[in-house]
Amino acid sequence: MKNSEFIPAPVSRKKKVIIVAMTGRMMMDFVGPADVFTTTNLFLKHSGLDEGYEVLIAAPTADKKVSTGAGADLLCNTSVLDIRSSIDTLIISNYESHESPAEIFEPFYKWLSKRTEKNTRRIASVCAGTFALAKAGLINNRKVTTHWEQNEKLQKSYPLLMVDTNPFYVKDGHIYTSGGVSSGIDLALAMVEEDFGKDVAIQVARELVVYLYRPGYQSQFGNLLPVIESSALSQKLRSWVLEHLNEQLDVKRIADHLNMSPRNFTRVFHKRTGTPPAKFVEKVRVEQARKLLEDTDDSLENIAERCGFGAPSSMRRTFLRLLMITPSDYRRAFRVPINAPGMPELNPIS
Structure with missing residues (x-):
């Protein structure tokens, strides 16, 4: 057989x-x-x-x-x-x-x-x-x-x-x-x-x-910036973007910071990272908002303002488009306070 x-x-x-x-x-x-x-x-x-x-x-x-x-x-x-x-x-x-x-x-x-x-x-x-x-x-x-x-x-x-x-x-x-x-x-x-x-x-x-x-x-669960983070340009730019996240960050503002023309900056950035500058900034905003939702008890209003969304409604629309989940639901899924009911005592008794 x-x-x-x-x-x-x-x-x-x-x-x-x-x-x-x-x-x-x-x-x-x-x-x-x-x-x-x-x-x-x-x-x-x-x-x-x-x-x-x-x-x-x-x-x-x-x-x-x-x-x-x-x-x-x-x-x-x-x-x-x-x-x-x-x-x-x-x-x-x-x-x-x-x-x-x-x-x-x-x-x-x-x-x-x-x-x-x-x-x-x-x-x-x-x-x-x-x-x-x-x-x-x-x-x-x-x-x-x-x-x-x-x-x-x-x-x-x-x-x-x-x-x-x-x-x-x-x-x-x-x-x-x-x-x-x-x-x-x-x-x-x-x-x-x-x-x-x-x-x-x-x-x-x-x-x-x-x-x-x-x-x-x-x-x-995924990082929105898995590929472009390997670019030296995007890594350098991300640090600056994070420092100015609650400000208006259009292409001209970013290009001026790098002493480049908006047209040349857009072309070079897209070639090296595979994404337009505006999309990059948007994803940095979402990644920072995720971190704040996971690690802090800050209000949605405060997080939206700190991350440059302006209002919670704008942050909500962006989360739904990129992550298919609202900021509130994301926080419920990924943040549990240490003193929440049912959590064990993590600090030693003095």
Whole structure:
């Protein structure tokens, strides 16, 4: 029998879930979704249902080993290379380790490229696992997501993809992709809801103390200036902009500071950073406002004035456009006072 042939799986009421641990640098990438599916099994069993998931964490290589950055290496019960039967849900967590020779993963990519709707009902990725799906040729011309830091790299490497790193997860046909690390939990909960209904998914989310539908988007977490900060010009200019953030900062004012004509400054800045000066200033304002919302109890009015928005309404519109969240909701999500109810005492008793 040729290795490329698939054997139909025995009839079972449990859905076979294979989670491939490409690298163990972030163990939550594969442990998080596994916990969602196994916790679902408990609720279904308590309800007297002989349904649920048969969950298996598999290695992408024949040696069945997965190195981790958590002080322990994993020895999986199986390698995906040994799996020839049909699969209900296949999840690729993260991407191949940069410390390992790329050629050792080639048999895995060959195996993965043969997974289709005929032998795998759902194919999914967590975090940078989208790169594995792309390398196997499974997601051309599909809408996908990945970790917000990998947005530009994924789009540049695979131009046929439609990359949107705002959502926590995306479904396009039988392909499911999710964003950074904990987004794998969001995706797994969505799959549970798809399979067994919202009531079961809510119970699982409550048990794991997570949201069933997490508010917001990945864009809340990312730095708005990840690329242009590598430019010496933008780094130098940012310090000056921060000192004058509550002032009018048009192109002429900035160009005068650098002893350049507005036209030449705009051309040089855009060439070096890939963004117009006005957009750069706007993003610096938002980044500083985020920091103040995270670290201080200043009023929205004070923060808007300090960061050059003028009024809270203007700051709100900018946050919604760039981060898809209001300043008030951002603060609630990312700032918890030390003396808030339920927080432990962090200062030693004198």
